[in-house]
Amino acid sequence: MREELDLIVYGSLNMDYVGYVEKLPSVGETVASKNFSIGPGGKAANQAVAASKLNANVAMVGRIGKDQIGEEMKAELRKEGVDDENIYYTSDSKTGIAMISVNPKGENMIVTHVGANALLSKKDIDSAEKKLRQAQGAVLQLEMEKDVAEHIIQKVSNQGKKVILNLAPIVSLEKYVLGLVDLLIVNESEATYLAGIEVESIESAKEAVTIIRNLGIDNVVITLGSMGAVLENESTTEFYAAPIVDVVDSTAAGDCFVAAVSLFWIRTGDLAHSVKNAVNVATLSVTKRGAQVSLPTLEEYEKFLKEKISN
Template identity: 40%
Template structure:
């Protein structure tokens, strides 16, 4: 079975605590609960794409510890091709320390661990997976040089290349834009990339037009409960969000990206893929955790507003 969607990215174990609110600097809060949950933007997007109908392969690195084995096992359980999930001797697996408050907002600290070893040479060792792909997805939780290498290679191969610029801290390297078919930032990421405030569909359109002028193919700005803004050189369209009661927003963006990619790989139109990703993301925020919150294809198909 060839992989229609290949994700090059991070695998983290999420260490999640719930608290009444996010702590201030120097403050100690009493937490309400603690769980360990498989996560990492790359792995989350791989699980989302797999549950939502795609054949998926993951390229990434874990440490030689218990967390690494658990993360690999979680992907294998989803039917994801893990031949390119490489174990790095003497290194810890990446972790994300997550606090979720009573308003379902979160604050996250990431320690790269094995993710810092996802090099161009590691990716090149599994180039056959990129060749087999229809859609290639990258994020920014592995080294920047590796991301650029994958974007360029995907473009050379004529694949549909998606970049989820998360976490973004500033503008991307200029040469990247021409290699990206779909750039999918959220509000804060769009702000970081462009320097423009993004908090509404109108401001997202301004940011998207700036990104299009940089050479990117198309832009989808995810806006949480305000929906998503699609922009290309030809058109701009706002997609309202499905209405749900949020419990935990962790991995909502990853679920959207995975669902969007899975739908594109299945031959759906851009509008269909965006709506499919939105429903998947909306269902995910009604549940706690990263990968455990991601819905299945059947759940999305059965969604009733």
């Protein structure tokens, strides 16, 4: 690995157990899966791999159990070029898993068992400080204890690095900690929680993004699934439409977006351009099944862009 890092990613590693169903189950209903797959996932691991596939130099900090699943997770990260030096073992809990159902529209329902992810500690974060110093920016989600997430945000900010927060799942962070975030990325439900209004359209997202930015965050993005994303900062409030594709599986699309916008912003300094490209990268990811296996390489994305332009 090179000494310099584009990104350091903090958070969860899960093994995904995915059933492809004709319809998502309602309460008390059993549905049969015609196809089934097992593969590495977890929000942070997905984001680290997505960035690496886009040619980032990226390190990850997280926890796994001392079990076969954990070994497979580490091996997959190494294969994808992610620095796994600060992925720690724990004998107190098993590696996290996610049970996912996906319907023909690519929509999903997910149940996770956090397992070893819940044991990520402030000490773990401090032990990885060398990697933070080498990085240009840091990405985190909230599949961890609240105090650990707040410790990460404060530590990254104190080092003068960009703090990129994906507020998923929803956790009520202290207001002064939110104010340290350089880029906040939320989906419709997370934006609804933060803004206090229902976010279900481009218009309501534009209203919500202003409310959220007034919490003291310089740059806010609301992702709108297959529609695209809305960005607001001091320069602009803009909607970026997603290209139309045949959706197969949206499981890791949000993670793909977070990784792409983070990397492009670190590399170019142009957030608007980065959001536009991240929408396209995430859209490409939904055309394949699975989590990490669906994440596009930079070469695949460049090919996709050429085909989109030619059409």
